[in-house]
Amino acid sequence: MDTLNRPFLIQEHSIKIGCSMGSAEWVAQDVSPQTILEYADEALYVSKNTGKNKLSFYPFRKTS
Numbered sequence: 001m002d003t004l005n006r007p008f009l010i011q012e013h014s015i016k017i018g019c020s021m022g023s024a025e026w027v028a029q030d031v032s033p034q035t036i037l038e039y040a041d042e043a044l045y046v047s048k049n050t051g052k053n054k055l056s057f058y059p060f061r062k063t064s
Contacts, residue, residue, distance in 0.1 A: 001055060020047040024058035 022044025039058035
């Protein structure tokens with residue numbers, strides 16, 4: 001994130017970008033890979049909706 005947030009030069013112009021990320025842990029015996037992608041997507045939107053330019057983790061939830 002720090003590297004992405006540093007301004008860089010393009011044709012003598014300083015350009016700054018931001019990045020929001022979401023992450024989820026996959027425990028193979030608990031959920032499908034598709035579910036993990038959905039959890040990571042939810043975490044991404046938490047990052048975007050709570051200030052942007054950050055990384056959010058989806059909390060581990062054990063299903064019954």
